Amino acid sequence: MLRELRIQGLGVIDDALLGLSPGLNVVTGETGAGKTMVVQGLGLLLGGRSDAGLVRGGADKAFVEGIVELRRDHPAVIRAREAGAEVEDELILARTVSGQGRSRAHIGGRTAPVGVLSELGELLVAVHGQADQWRLQRPEQHRVMLDDFGGKPIASALAAYRKLHQDWQDARSELAELTERARDRAQRLDLLTSALADIERVDPVSGEDVELAAESEKLTHADGLREGAGVAHDLLAGDDDNDDAPHVIDLVARARHALGGLVAHDAELAGLDGRLRELGVLAADIAGDLASYLADLEIDPARMERVQQRRAELTALLRKYGESIDDVLVWGKGAAAEAAELAGSDDRIEALRVRLDELEPQLDAAAEKLSKARRTAARKLQKAVTEELGHLAMGSAKLTVEVSGDPAHRGAHGIDEVEILLAANAGAAPRSVAKAASGGELSRVMLALEVVTATGSVPTFVFDEVDAGVGGAAALDIGARLAQLAEHAQVIVVTHLAQVAAYADRQLVVHKSSDGHVTASGVTAVDGDERLAELARMLGGVSDSAAAREHAQELLDGASRASA
Structure with a gap:
């Protein structure tokens, strides 16, 4: 209060x-x-x-x-x-x-x-x-007052109607959107189908672009790699064509030989000899690995051509669909899902049309049930308010609550328009209550309405x-x-x-x-x-x-x- x-x-x-x-x-x-x-x-x-x-x-x-x-x-x-x-x-x-x-x-x-x-x-x-009858001056408030007065029958009918109306509205909106964007969807589906065909034709493998880039680098510099690895091998293990050329393994062996008769006399020198031995073993291992590397190093122009061709195919995909082949594969997965959804749009359109055909008669029936409940409440309301006016120095006045429904107009509150009309004097034609009564009469009409429809929803009423x-x-x-x-x-x-x-x-x-x-x-x-x-x-x-x-x-x- x-x-x-x-x-x-x-x-x-x-x-x-x-x-x-x-x-x-x-x-x-x-x-x-x-x-x-x-x-x-x-x-x-x-x-x-x-x-x-x-x-x-x-x-x-x-x-x-x-x-x-x-x-x-x-x-x-x-x-x-x-x-x-x-x-x-x-x-x-x-x-x-x-x-x-x-x-x-x-x-x-x-x-x-x-x-x-x-x-x-x-x-x-x-x-x-006298000049502030906003509830009587706003047509939508006439409906609100009637619905409040009607109580549970109108409330339950309105709730059922609103549920169907929301479903109907959602289906209509989705159908309109799908229909309106049919051409855009077809164009998008063509683009996605073509892109997926490109990816499927190349059939990339995760990480393939990185591996081929490394192989291409190796093949491009194969001659230099062979020459460098050969020199390194000869320096470590010797050259078969030049027995007199010094190499690491021979030099390490000669160094150990020089220490051979002396290590027993000095532990420190024995430790150094052990390190020379390890150096000899390591040099032999590296020489062996270099020999294997040289044996496996491929100088194949045909392979180089195949690698370059594959890289060109992958690069064409990268230009369109991602920074890496992994990105391309992720994009392709999403594109496939979107294409499947777009391809199913026609089915969705048909399903929505069927749904609307089912909803519309249900919605019309719910609207008619709501209208019937309102008409019943309107008769009770106009009778009760007219009786109240008889106690408020308006005995000749008659209030009418008019409910007019238009099935073509399915609004959120039903198909009805509600208007409160007043015949201020006997024999007078009913007119909109805001126009048919003077300021004092309007206050009394509102008082009668408030007394009849009082629900406690408004804490305070003021009458001037x-x-x-x-x-x-x-x-x-x-x-x-x-x-x-x-x-x-x-x-x-x-x-x-x-x-x-x-x-x-x-x-x-x-x-x-x-x-x-x-x-x-x-x-x-x-x-x-x-x-x-x-x-x-x-x-x-x-x-x-x-x-x-x-x-x-x-x-x-x-x-x-x-x-x-």
């Missing part, structure tokens, strides 16, 4: 603090005291349009702040947190309008766009003023001059209906009728004082004798009239009995 509302520098209000309670809160006061400024302040707080003309003369700015108590899972709390607000057990909203018309909004202590205030406003408060143009027993009925609505939600009412104010759980009086130059307004909660005096003033224009006070007491007693 809205626990507290502070207004500063707005219109005739200098500084006012409204402490609000659960149930029915009424705002009363003399004409011109600023009662409507309370509703105007609420409008600003909930994202209404700002105007520099609202700023009180002599003030730099107008300021409105509200404290709202909400459960932590309420949609308004979730939206406020999305906007960066800090929310614990209460949500603090604020709006400032400068004398130049600039506006700033704060939510939970954080600056926020005014648009977020508007979003929160629709979740928190339903304002029904809902009793305009009525009095007597009709005013008592309006007060009783407001009290009935207040059993499910917080209700704030601006009224000039004591018959309505008598039903309040809390009565707030807007009073004014004047020094001849500036008028200031304040708001105080009244109870006991003060409330009795205010009701008496509302009845007879004076607060100390014995007759008026007696009548006021009768109103309070009657309201108490009616609410018991």
